[in-house]
Amino acid sequence: MEFSPIALTLIGLVLAAWTVAAAIMMIRATQRSRRHDALRRSLARVNGMLEEAPAIPMLVRSDGRIEAHERLAGWLGLDKVPEFLTELASGEDGFGITANQLSQLSDAVRRTQKTAAPFRLSFSLPGSGRSFAFRGTLADPRVAPGGAALVWIFDFTESEGELARLRGEAAQAQGDFTALVGLIEAAPIPMWFRGRDARLRLVNRAYVEAVGADDAEQVVTRQIELLEPEKGRAAGDIAREVAEHGGASERTVPATIHGERRLLRVSDLPIGEEGIAGYAIDIEEIEQQARELRAFRQAQRAMLDQLSVGVAQFDAAQKLVFANQPFLRLFDLPFGIVGDGVQFDRFLSDAREKRRTPEVRDFPAWRREHLEWFGASEAREEAWPLPGGMHLRVVAQPMPDGGLVVFAEDRTEQLALSATRDTLLRTRTAMLDSLFEALAVFAPDGSLQVWNRSFAGTWGLEPELLDNHPSADELLAAIAPNLAQPGQAKAIGDIVRAATLDRREKGGRVELADGRTLEFAGVPLPDGNGLLTVLDITDSQMAETALRERNQALEEADAVKARFLANMSYEFRTPLTSIGGFAELIQSGAAGPVSDQMKEYVEAILESVARLTEQVENVLDLSQSEAGLLPISKQRLELLSFVTEIVREREKAIKDAGLTVDLRGNPGGAIEADKRQLARAIGHLVDNSIAATGKGGKILIDIARTSEGARIVVSDNGPGMTKQELGRLSEGLRVTPDGKVERRQGLGIPLARQLVEAHGGTLTLESRKGVGTTAMIRLP
Structure with a gap:
């Protein structure tokens, strides 16, 4: 195609x-x-x-459905993210939020969905211990239209803990600050705060009271300073300098507080950039105590120097800081050793060299042991036998500051006294055992302490009973059966009690059942004990009875003697008076003319009568004196004129003997004496001197007043006497063992002695052959 x-x-x-x-x-x-x-x-x-992210978004729609990241299930401890908001609550397993928390969250979400108001909630899950923050807002329509709520969930477990800690610290800091402010305000010492400009900004109540202001505001407004300027610088200037140097400062300054001068220790402390804080502590009392402590320490050390106990103080560094004179003397230390701070171990070594420590085999070890004294918990005591026979008692007392105080006491004499005391105790025991008296010492509690061997035998007790130191009651119970009257044991106990407790001396007498008589007495002893002394007076009682009978016979004999002397005085004097009277009549020619030869006879008769009368008077006075019957009638005598009168009565005899008399004395001395009896005593002494002194001799009579009384001395320069002749002269008459009376040199001297002693005086005779004789009378 x-x-x-x-x-x-x-x-x-x-x-x-x-x-x-x-x-x-x-x-x-x-x-x-x-x-x-x-x-x-x-x-x-x-x-x-x-x-x-630290937060998880959760979208909550208006119907309650939620949309969230899977992490939310892990945060809440759920298996998966729930579809609805109500499923966030914890189930039986305990995970999720609580029902109460879910209710709060649901209310907040609904409020946000309706009002678009945001919310904030914080929950802590009880099951996990975690904390979550919920922040909710209305969701943007571009994210979720229809009024959904967007909730952000934050895990602030760590932040919550930190916040809780910070809140606690903040609360604690606030409380501490409040307490600190209250403490500063209530502080008893003045405290203040200065700004950087060194002006006062804050002071406490103590500061206000110290400066005498009304309140702290007045102090700050007027800038009233507590401290006085120092060397021209105000307290603020010193604080500013402290802040500039950046270090704390402390100084001691005087200030006037409440009208008194006080010594303050002031501290200034810079506080960062804020200012300078300061406070002042009143140390006046501390300084006063320090002065008192120094004075006390000086007084204590001066006192320690007066003690016979040696005291030395070593500080914590074991250095010698004080030693009193006895310590230096005991340890042969020089005076300046305290200032050298010799160590304790060196001190021990020097003491050893001076033979002031015990002889020990290991001296270094011995010294180390004694260095431990510083760390000992209690005092140590040792006995130091030193070479040469000295004994020291050494006490080491550790001090709280780590030092040591050493006390050294020479116990040589005390040990010798202790040995002497032991010897005395043994001697006392032997002496007590050798006494005839029975002795026992009782303590204040009534227990038997000491006794001798005679005590048990005297009371008829067993010695084994005393070895147990029985009480007084036990001892009296054992003595009672041995008494003639057992009830008298109570009297013995009363005497022991009076000696020990009442401190009174008391005695008594008891008869034993065996016929013996015991006399006992309680004597308080100086040591508080009581002595019970017991003496068997059975023989003395018998002798006392005999003596009483003999005394009665002697009293009867004295009465007979007194009657005899009175009768003999009459019988002797009457014939002599008659003979003398008739002779005087014949001499006067009353009986007729008297031839010269008869006159001589009559004069011889009168002379013999006078001599015989004197001898009779002497015999009677001597007999009365020896019998204690001599009558003494004292009167006041002027001594010099009294002795002069006695000498004048013998003037003719002195001239006939060719003697001179030297009478010495001062007038005015008076004594109390019997004129007749004292004149006879002095006359006998003068007559003996006239008779004993040859022609041309001299007699000295000296009268003097002494502090003890009167003194009369009669001395001559006659031929004197030997001691034997003086003894015979003093005896006068002596009674021989066969009862015969032997005549010795006349009665003048013995009678004079008796008459002087009857006045309370003494007569002493002294004589030397070829020199003379002296008689001295001392009268009170």
Whole structure:
């Protein structure tokens, strides 16, 4: 079949059109394929971004259907993404949101769908512990027409924890700040804050009270400074300098607070770029205590220097910081050693060199042991026997600061005294056992402490009973059966009680059943104990009875003697008076003329009568004096005139003997004495001197007043006497063993002695052969 050219042309045109159309279609297809690839790549990128996005979109349509990424099922712990919103609630497995949370979410979604109002919700899933935030808005019609809601779900589990932590920290910081502000306000010390310009911006209540202001606002407004300027610089200037240097500053300055000068420790502390904080601590009391402590330490060390116990103190570095004088003396240390800071081990070595430590075999080991004193928990005590016989008691007391105080006491004398005490105790025991008296010592509680061997035998007790130290009640119960009257045991207990508790001395007497008589007494001892002393007075009772009978006989004999002396005084004096009277009548011529020879006889008779009368007086006075019956009638006598009168009565005898008398004394001395009896005593001494001194001799009579009374001395320069002759002169009359009376040199001296002693005085005689004799009378 042949085609016409037109047809061929038409066919060519159609083919060309189809070719062009195919080309165009291929080009468009290529372009669409490229757009599809780009869209696919974009969708892949969006899916990748959604996979990595921190939020998942969820589209909720008006009928409740939802569209969401598969990740939502994993977040909520579901097997797959549910089709409806109501299926987001947790089932029996516990995954998903709770019913309450679902109700809140549904209400919010419906509200957004109806009003286009966005919402925000936060839920924490109880099953997984995760937290999600729901942000909902009305979906763009291009995304989902028909009033759908677009909900973005955010997993902010980590953010919620961080937010919770930050909220807690913020709340804690707020509370801490509030507490800090309250603490600063309530602080008892002044505190303040300055800005960068060093002006006050904040002060607490203590600052306000310290400066005497009304409130903190007044202080800040007026810039009232607590601190005084220092060297022309105000407190603000000093704070500014501290801020510029960038370091904290602390100084001690005085200030006036409440009208008193106080010492403050002021601290300024820069606080970043904000300003400078400051506070002031009142250290006046601390400084006062420090001064008192220093004074106390000085006083304590001065006191330690006065102790007899050596005291040394080592610090925590084991250096010697103090030693009192006794310590230096005990260890033979120089005075300046304290300032050298000697180590403790060096001190021990020096002490060893000076033989002030015990002799030990291994001294280095001994020294190491004593270095451990510094770390001990309690005091250590040792006895150091030193070479040479000295004994030291050393006590090491660790101190809380790591130091050590060493006390050293010389116990040498105490040990010697202890040995002496032991010897004395043994001597006391032996002495008590050797006494005839029975002794026992009772403690205040009534227990028997000490007794001698005679105590048990005296009371008729078994010695084994006393070895148990029985009480007083037990002892009295054992003594009672041995008494003649057992009830008297109570009296013994009362005496023991009076000696131990009442501290009174009391005695008594009991008779035993065997006929013995015991006398006992309770004596309080200085140590609080009581001594019971018991003496068997059976023999002395018998002797006392005999002595009583003999005393009665002697009293009767004295009465007879007194009557005899009175009778003899009458019998002697009456005849002598009669003889003398008749002789004087004959001498006067009353009986007729008297021849010369008769006158001589009469004068001899009168002289003999006078001499005999004197001798009778002497005998009677001596007898009365020895019997204690001599009458003494004292009166006040002026001593010098009294002795002068006695000498004048013997003036004729002195002249006849060719003697001179030297009477010395000062007037005004008076004594109380019997004039007649004292005159006879002094007269006898003067008569003996006249008789014993040869012609041309001298008699000295010296009268003096002393602090003890009066003194009268009669001395002569006669031939003197030997001791034997002086003894016989002093004895006068002596009764021989066979009852005979032997005459010795007259009665003058013995009578004078008796008369002086009757006045309460003494008479002493001294004589030397060829020198003379001296008699001295001392009167009170």
